Amino acid sequence: MKSTAYQLLATDGEARRGQLHTPHGTVETPAFMPVGTQATVKGLLPSQVETTGAEILLANTYHLLLRPGHELIRDLGGLHAFMGWDHPILTDSGGYQVFSLAHRRKITEEGVIFRSHLDGSKVMLGPAEAMRIQLALGSDILMSFDECIPYPVSRETAEESLARTHRWEEATLEFRPEDGRALFAIVQGGIFEDLRLQSAEFLTNLPFDGYAVGGLFVGEERCDTLRVLGAVGPRLPADQARYVMGVGTPLEVVECVMRGFDMFDCVLPTRNARHGQAMTFAGAIRLKAARFQRDEAPIEEDCDCLACLRFSRAYLRHLLMAKEILAATLISHHNLRFMQRLMDGVRRAIEEKRLVAFSNRLASGLGAS
Amino acid sequence: MKSTAYQLLATDGEARRGQLHTPHGTVETPAFMPVGTQATVKGLLPSQVETTGAEILLANTYHLLLRPGHELIRDLGGLHAFMGWDHPILTDSGGYQVFSLAHRRKITEEGVIFRSHLDGSKVMLGPAEAMRIQLALGSDILMSFDECIPYPVSRETAEESLARTHRWEEATLEFRPEDGRALFAIVQGGIFEDLRLQSAEFLTNLPFDGYAVGGLFVGEERCDTLRVLGAVGPRLPADQARYVMGVGTPLEVVECVMRGFDMFDCVLPTRNARHGQAMTFAGAIRLKAARFQRDEAPIEEDCDCLACLRFSRAYLRHLLMAKEILAATLISHHNLRFMQRLMDGVRRAIEEKRLVAFSNRLASGLGAS
DSSP states (O other): OOOOEEEEEEEETTEEEEEEEETTEEEEESEEEOBOTTSSOTTOOHHHHHHTTOOOEEEOHHHHHHTTOHHHHHHTTOHHHHHTOOSOEEEOOSHHHHHHTOEEEEEETTEEEEEOTTTOOEEEEOHHHHHHHHHHHTOSEEEOOOOOOOSSOOHHHHHHHHHHHHHHHHHHGGGOOSSSOEEEEEEOOTTOHHHHHHHHHHHHTSOOSEEEEOSOSSSOOHHHHHHHHHHHGGGSOTTSEEEETTOOSHHHHHHHHHTTOOEEEOSHHHHHHHTTEEOOTTOOEETTSGGGTTOOSOSSTTOOSTTTTTOOHHHHHHHHHTTOHHHHHHHHHHHHHHHHHHHHHHHHHHHTTOHHHHHHHHHTTSOOO | OOOOEEEEEEEETTEEEEEEEETTEEEEESEEEOBOTTSSOTTOOHHHHHHTTOOOEEEOHHHHHHTTOHHHHHHTTOHHHHHTOOSOEEEOOSHHHHHHTOEEEEEETTEEEEEOTTTOOEEEEOHHHHHHHHHHHTOSEEEOOOOOOOSSOOHHHHHHHHHHHHHHHHHHGGGOOSSSOEEEEEEOOTTOHHHHHHHHHHHHTSOOSEEEEOSOSSSOOHHHHHHHHHHHGGGSOTTSEEEETTOOSHHHHHHHHTTTOOEEEOSHHHHHHHTTEEOOTTOOEETTSGGGTTOOSOSSTTOOSTTTTTOOHHHHHHHHHTTOHHHHHHHHHHHHHHHHHHHHHHHHHHHTTOHHHHHHHHHTTSOOO
16 A cells, blocks of 8 residues: 655745645645545535545544444445545544534543534544544544644643643554554644644654644634744644645635645535535625526636536526525535635646735735636 | 427337437437426436436426526526526426415416415416416427316316316417427316316317326326326327326336326436435335445446445435435436336337336336346
């Protein structure tokens, strides 16, 4: 099995153009990963996800643990076979969902005991469980187990949580796969820059295969987000991939790229699509708006997605008003294709050392070529 | 523009193997028409509907009149362009929905005044309106305007309704397209065989382009359904297409074919799919059942639909339990592909004069090759 490895190809300031090699193929970076929470990118066939240009998906350990269960997926050949996706898969560790979705959490040194949000059953998730589950799923990239603290918290709480997160993450190394699959660490520390740097230092001295930053974009001021990312980015190993979890809008992704990060994931392109919001380089548009009732144009003129190649805004609006499933499929495909076109532009801009100009054009809504 | 015309190729008893030529292409008959109620076959792209083998769709005048409006569709280039379907489309006249969905109906000689089930607005639908709407939509086959009586009704009510239906249908002839598109009449008369024959005689003496039987499968005993169909079939012109509206299960379709009918439509393959029911030649299966939890087999071994080519029953069950949109897409594609495989078998069986044996095998759940 081919090992996971990051290869740096070019830089533009702190921004990096690279390739992430995994057992299921190579991912061009910076890369946006669509989210397949429950072993499906909502509304799309795997073959349709492929045609957006996506090269790697994220799936959620917490959701798959509760339903249908990781052992079932393992017994049926692993997550790739189960969901029909032959390309790389990254799984999160479930930490974030335990702290955002689960009920009646109790934190112990071994992990978190909680009640399933589906049926109230009692579940334990800690470093050992998170790793066993991800190994059973067969992900290419496994994420270490961390605690996600809410915002705001006191420095004392952040320190205490970070120390436990570090113990948990170190414990996951015992399960680090030796078959080429990768285990990424997650830098935490809230908005406290010195805790973030301490976390980066502690984790980069351990034999992880890549590094993520978690616990940002949870309500803090944007200046704090960027300050933390700007401080942490340069402290991460140049020869390993860097991932900002749960990000984000087109501009946020580019801001992260400019601070040296390579990988991103977000549910917004598909979630917003289901609510009728389409992404364009001139800004997002609400397709339910009355002004699109007779609009014969596609969502975006130069887009080659399933929606734009064939259907008018008027038709998409009709599908949304009539609550037709096809609206979710078409607009999700558009938004995911949009994100990949954005990343294409980002990668080209880095290669040509004009990422700042690219970012300025994007912010002005002038397109991103 | 090519004219609509039915061409008889072979017979097996009363059953007919033929071709229906329309301005948007040729349909091999007997044919099953998927239903695209609101200008979309629920959950599927037009290109996916094509890959089921479907050659013609049905769309609903009543639904499209209320939303988004036939004038909007006409102004955007007609229904084919609007929904991205380049093949034949048949539209019903709205009569059935007016009597099953609309509120506060008032029947006059000119038609029916009712309240929209969407917003309560007052709408008038009669022979003239039904034709103007279908002409605006640009359907290849327009249906005449009729009254659908409930079951059971008295003979007196049935007679009175039939007389009005005949006046309405005759009135639609004034709008019969002269550009190759077809106008089909609808035989009514409830379960009263003599009224049905009277209706067939009256309508076949008028210059319609094809004939449908409506108002069956509305709760009457199956022996009455078959008795009416068996009596009416032979009275319809041999050189024109014959359509049983709203039918049906695989066995019902074959029963109708054996009585000389060529065209069928039904929402059940897609509606049942959304509820997790998959059609197979060994009978329907409820994919939510616990016994499929770890079932690695496809829905049906020899099926080439989007679901069976790639996904296990276990995965489809997971999607259903997790209420994922993709379940509707995959199982709808399977069920529509199943109906087309059924019709393939029916057509071959007629060509080889073995439709009765085919029907017996189907009824025994032994497959249908």
